[in-house]
Amino acid sequence: MRSHVLRMTSSSRSAHVGSSLSAADLVAVLYGSVLRVDPNRPDWAGRDRLIISKGHAAAVTYAALAEAGFFSVDELAGYGRNGGKLFGHVTTGMPGIELSTGSLGHGLPVGVGMALAARRDEEPWRVFVIMSDGECDEGSNWEANLFAGHHHLDNLVAIVDYNKIQSLSFVEETLSLEPLADKWRAFGWDVVEVDGHNIPALMAILGEVPSVVGRPTAVIAHTIKGKGVSFMEGKVAWHYRSPDAEELERALAEVAAT
Amino acid sequence: MRTAFLGALFDAAANDPRICLVVGDLGYSVVERFAAAYPRQFVNAGVAEQDMTGLAAGMALSGKIVFTYSIANFPTLRALEQVRNDVCYHRANVKIVAVGGGLAYGNLGPSHHATEDLAIMRSLPEMTVIAPGDPIEAKLATLAVIEHDGPCYLRLGKAGEPAVHTTDPEFQIGRAITLREGSDVTMISTGAMLPTAVAAADLLSAGGLSVHLLSMHTVRPLDVEAVTAAATRSRYVVTIEEHSIAGGLGGAVAEAMSELPAERAQLNRIGLSPTFNRLVGDQSYLRSLHGLDVDSIVRTIEALVSQRPRPGGAGIP
Numbered sequence: 001m002r003s004h005v006l007r008m009t010s011s012s013r014s015a016h017v018g019s020s021l022s023a024a025d026l027v028a029v030l031y032g033s034v035l036r037v038d039p040n041r042p043d044w045a046g047r048d049r050l051i052i053s054k055g056h057a058a059a060v061t062y063a064a065l066a067e068a069g070f071f072s073v074d075e076l077a078g079y080g081r082n083g084g085k086l087f088g089h090v091t092t093g094m095p096g097i098e099l100s101t102g103s104l105g106h107g108l109p110v111g112v113g114m115a116l117a118a119r120r121d122e123e124p125w126r127v128f129v130i131m132s133d134g135e136c137d138e139g140s141n142w143e144a145n146l147f148a149g150h151h152h153l154d155n156l157v158a159i160v161d162y163n164k165i166q167s168l169s170f171v172e173e174t175l176s177l178e179p180l181a182d183k184w185r186a187f188g189w190d191v192v193e194v195d196g197h198n199i200p201a202l203m204a205i206l207g208e209v210p211s212v213v214g215r216p217t218a219v220i221a222h223t224i225k226g227k228g229v230s231f232m233e234g235k236v237a238w239h240y241r242s243p244d245a246e247e248l249e250r251a252l253a254e255v256a257a258t
Numbered sequence: 259m260r261t262a263f264l265g266a267l268f269d270a271a272a273n274d275p276r277i278c279l280v281v282g283d284l285g286y287s288v289v290e291r292f293a294a295a296y297p298r299q300f301v302n303a304g305v306a307e308q309d310m311t312g313l314a315a316g317m318a319l320s321g322k323i324v325f326t327y328s329i330a331n332f333p334t335l336r337a338l339e340q341v342r343n344d345v346c347y348h349r350a351n352v353k354i355v356a357v358g359g360g361l362a363y364g365n366l367g368p369s370h371h372a373t374e375d376l377a378i379m380r381s382l383p384e385m386t387v388i389a390p391g392d393p394i395e396a397k398l399a400t401l402a403v404i405e406h407d408g409p410c411y412l413r414l415g416k417a418g419e420p421a422v423h424t425t426d427p428e429f430q431i432g433r434a435i436t437l438r439e440g441s442d443v444t445m446i447s448t449g450a451m452l453p454t455a456v457a458a459a460d461l462l463s464a465g466g467l468s469v470h471l472l473s474m475h476t477v478r479p480l481d482v483e484a485v486t487a488a489a490t491r492s493r494y495v496v497t498i499e500e501h502s503i504a505g506g507l508g509g510a511v512a513e514a515m516s517e518l519p520a521e522r523a524q525l526n527r528i529g530l531s532p533t534f535n536r537l538v539g540d541q542s543y544l545r546s547l548h549g550l551d552v553d554s555i556v557r558t559i560e561a562l563v564s565q566r567p568r569p570g571g572a573g574i575p
Contacts, residue, residue, distance in 0.1 A: 045321075092348065098319075099319075099344075099348070100343070100347055100348065101343075102343075103339055103343055105308075106312055106339075106340065106343055106344055108312075109308060109309040109311070109312025109313050109315075109316070109340070109344070110312045110313065110315050110316035110319070110344055111316060112309065112312070112313045112316060113312060113313030113314060113315060113316020113317040113318075113319075113320070114316040114317070114319065114320050115316075116301065116313060116316070116317060117316065117317045117320035117321065117322055118320065120298050120299075121320075121321075139308070140308035140309060140312065140340070143304070143306035143308055143309035144306075144309045144312065144313070146304065146306065146309075147303065147304065147306065147309055147313065
């Protein structure tokens, strides 16, 4: 998946490679072992919903859907290309995409509505929302947090890809989110913190939600922006830069070696 | 109109469990009946319009027909990007209802005046925009938006508006309703201005002018056929709306008429000047400041047909 992301962002000269790499393990675990979805019936009414609220992590989302069999891996070559359907932000139209995003702070409220609908209809499906850390600046999330906590939506899971870097700078230097877990807890959520690149730990946590019955679950996933490529890891620049040919080769070699 | 809307919604919700009402902590003493009768179809989202609109989209994408309900600009401008991205972009089956369109909340001030909503809502892809003219149109519009699959904006007045129609007219989204037939001037009214427009039309007719009157309850999609007929038949077309003259009904009609052949009626837009009201006033007082009372409308149209300078209303300070 990481090599898909590197090729897609390099060939289309597009931004957000670091954001896709930090979320890669989260998305992989969700599609690989957690979500009750069927690639052959992407609109199956009883499916779990995954909303990628950090819509700029589009490359990794399309890569995961392709690897999960929702569409051909060959389609990934059309990422960001004129006349294609794979936008630089997560966009409906490709099988498996639940919500078009890109403007931050939209996914959680919509996810709350889906979770509420499932609850009212006594349906067993669940809603997962992947958010960025910088996205937590948006006030709409905290409106949705209040609602989800108040209504005990334990069929809702928010996963914060906490890679500590936002657009211009580090989160801590922009608008500090700490203590982040306490904030979610104060809104009525159960909070689990995890290394967002520890596959077995993610499988254990995401495989057993809700972590507390009667509460929505917030998974604060501590991640590394640009994870998997040494010269991208933890660097603000790789929010916007895309790898050139030489950087792509080096990055692909590193990813292949792990 | 609020009563007519809630009555129609209450009856429809009994037969269709998909219908949900999501309020933004507003509707005291009027939404409780719905909430008590259909607890599984009612949500109070709190004072949180962005979340209200996003969650409505999420419910709609899960199979519901969702009405969001608040007052003035709160369900539209406050949550505009949620309306655009979550509702319109996904063609989610959400019906946005604003009570207090125009200057209905008069002395509460400009924060509670919805005076640009029609312009903004009608510019959004996929959005249907309806401003019923009286309680009967409000009831019929409610039923029509339930049947319509896709985003709608329903702009209501408040409560206690007089009924203009004596029986249910044929109501179709995108089709104007003809109330008076004539040839000199076509008056096109939208929203709660309808009773005023009817009174002005009747005074003008009594004065010898042949007046055609349309209730243009749907601002988008505009009934271009009716506008074309008016612009061809009449010497003057006058739009009347409790909304800024920029971009609302008058703007929509101007756009349609601008593409007609040059031998067409002259257009005059009667509406609010695009300014904030700086004086306290109830709805009737504020309307008169903007030339939206019966007498001002009559004088404006009389001046138009005699090509005298437009007198307008009492004047905006």
